[in-house]
Amino acid sequence: MSLSNSETTIIGAIKNRWSARSFSEQAIAKNDLLTIIEAGTWAFSAMNEQPWQVIAAHKGTETYNKILSTLMPGNTPWAQHAAAFIVTIVRTTLSKDGITANGTAEHDLGAFNATMAIQGSAMGIITHPMGGFDKNKTKEIFNLSETQKPMAVIALGYLDSVDKLPEPYKTRELSPRVRKPINEIILGHE
Numbered sequence: 001m002s003l004s005n006s007e008t009t010i011i012g013a014i015k016n017r018w019s020a021r022s023f024s025e026q027a028i029a030k031n032d033l034l035t036i037i038e039a040g041t042w043a044f045s046a047m048n049e050q051p052w053q054v055i056a057a058h059k060g061t062e063t064y065n066k067i068l069s070t071l072m073p074g075n076t077p078w079a080q081h082a083a084a085f086i087v088t089i090v091r092t093t094l095s096k097d098g099i100t101a102n103g104t105a106e107h108d109l110g111a112f113n114a115t116m117a118i119q120g121s122a123m124g125i126i127t128h129p130m131g132g133f134d135k136n137k138t139k140e141i142f143n144l145s146e147t148q149k150p151m152a153v154i155a156l157g158y159l160d161s162v163d164k165l166p167e168p169y170k171t172r173e174l175s176p177r178v179r180k181p182i183n184e185i186i187l188g189h190e
């Protein structure tokens with residue numbers, strides 16, 4: 001099965017998005033960060049619950065430093081240069097009563113995150129998601145409730161030279177992006 005149409009048909013903002021690690025010193029304008037967050041809100045969600053919440057912070061702020069302090073040691077060396085962070089949080093229960101579990105909340109937060117990433121890509125802004133952070137510490141620092149679950153910290157910024165990165169990040173940055181061929185993931189297509 002030859003199913004690779006990607007060169008011709010996939011839009012640039014998707015094809016060109018990647019989780020880069022080398023951030024320049026350029027700040028992200030407040031409005032641009034808001035645009036990326038607002039773009040995320042146009043993602044689909046079951047029952048239009050929109051179970052996403054964020055904490056956003058620009059470099060140089062107290063909130064930025066708090067978020068930085070939650071990152072796992074493997075992420076800090078490169079992520080500390082990000083121009084901004086967005087912590088994405090999922091509300092795990094339905095808004096109608098705040099008790100019933102929302103079975104698709106995490107799915108929908110992923111859609112929100114992906115939509116922000118595509119908007120960022122279209123704006124020339126890197127969005128690098130991280131699961132490698134201390135979620136309990138995040139809950140504590142930001143006084144999150146039982147039903148607010150931090151899922152990712154996204155590092156944002158503008159791309160800089162790969163030479164700025166220490167190893168092993170430099171090698172990772174230079175490695176080609178690979179994907180499973182789609183005939184491996186399509187279980188049926190008639």
Ligand SMILES: Cc1cc2nc3c(=O)[nH]c(=O)nc-3n(C[C@H](O)[C@H](O)[C@H](O)COP(=O)(O)O)c2cc1C
Nearest residue numbers: 017018019020075128129130131132133151152177
């Ligand atoms: C939920 C999630 C958690 C991730 N956690 C980390 C992380 O802690 N550190 C990191 O460097 N990259 C992390 N990544 C980035 C992935 O490694 C990256 O998306 C994947 O290798 C594909 O590369 P691409 O985004 O450049 O296409 C994470 C991505 C997702 C979606």
